[in-house]
Structure formats: C-alpha cells, structure tokens
Amino acid sequence: MVSWWELSRTRNPPAARIVRRMGLMAGELSGVWSPGKQPIWSAGQVRTGQLTDGAGRDLVMILKVFYSRGYGESTMDHVVYLDKKADELTRLLSGEKEMIIRGAAGRKMPYGRVSSGDVLYFLNNDGEGLVRARAVVESVLNSEKMAKEQSVGLVQQHQEQLRLTDRQFKRWAGKRYLVLISLRDVEAVSPFEIDKSSYGNMDDWLPVETIEAVKMGDS
16 A cells, blocks of 8 residues: 555655645545546545555556646646857757746746746757757746846856856846746757747747657658
C-alpha cells in the first residue's frame, strides 16, 4: 500500500506537485472508472489516500483525468528565436550565458506563459528557420510594472547571467515589464524546421504546447 503522502515525496518534482494537488480533489477521484466500468477505488480508499495493487497503471489513468479537468501543472514546449547578431545561441551552448530576457510596455508574450520545467527550443532570428538547441526552464521572474530606473536596475542585477551586449541592454533595460528566464540542461539538437503557420504574427516566441505539433522533420 502506498499513501498519497509517500507519492508526494517522489524525487520527480512535477509528479510531486501533481500528487499533492490531487489530494485536494480526493472526493472527485472516487468517480474515476476503470475500463471494466468499475470504480478503481472506493470513496473511502481515495479519501484515506491508499493505493492497492496496480497503482502505477491506475495513477496514469488518474493523471489523465486530472489534467483533463484542468487541475494539472503540465509543462509546455516553446519555440524561441534568439539574437543572431549577439551570438546568443552559441553563448548559451557554451554556458557563458545562463538566462534570457523579454520585455515590453505591457504584459506581452511570454509574460505569465512560461514556467519552471517548460522546454524551450531555440533557433536564430536570421531567417534560417532551423531549431538547433533546446533547454529546460529553471526559474522565471515576471516583473511587476516598473519605472524605467527600476527596470534598468533589474537588468543590471542579472547581467552576469544575461550577458547582454550593449545593443541588447539598450533594447530591454527600461521596459515596464520584464521576463527573466533562467535555463538549465542546454543542449544542441539535430536541426529541424517548424511549421509556424498557426501562430499568425507572433514574432520571437511561440507557445507550441508540444514540439511534435510543429516539427517538420530533421534537416
């Protein structure tokens, strides 16, 4: 028998978050049905958090229902264009650069739309159109509305991780809203093209949910 508490202590952080939040909907979980149209657990079993044999299989089914009802904290894939003139891609791959930035006068993409654990797929903004690397989001800072001096100060505070060129600094420092995204596990991938026809006039950040939805094949 495995308790919800024990599952919530798993070393897989996304799974731990899911299971902890699932505890809040224990009453609803009692209504989940198995393929044989019988309840997987009784209401009592669910409320006490006890899993029986086949827990792994049942948990997968529970997770599907959990996400379908909008309770989950699922991760998302994003396609991100990097500044070719500043050689951002090379500097991320080398480890010299550990953070990327976006900003605007308002809450523009990706403000509030990228989270820890999301995967970013990178390509240069030089018209080549090939994804060449990916990274996992370590942490995200979505700023509050700032005065120009506050914005400049925030960029200066993180410049060691951002490694912005003078041109980039002038572009981003001073924006009312900033998004600072720390990265980990940056790695090159076999280059592939994407289909961005569904994303209209979005310019340098595409929230694609899953990269397979836009991947067109290796080049």
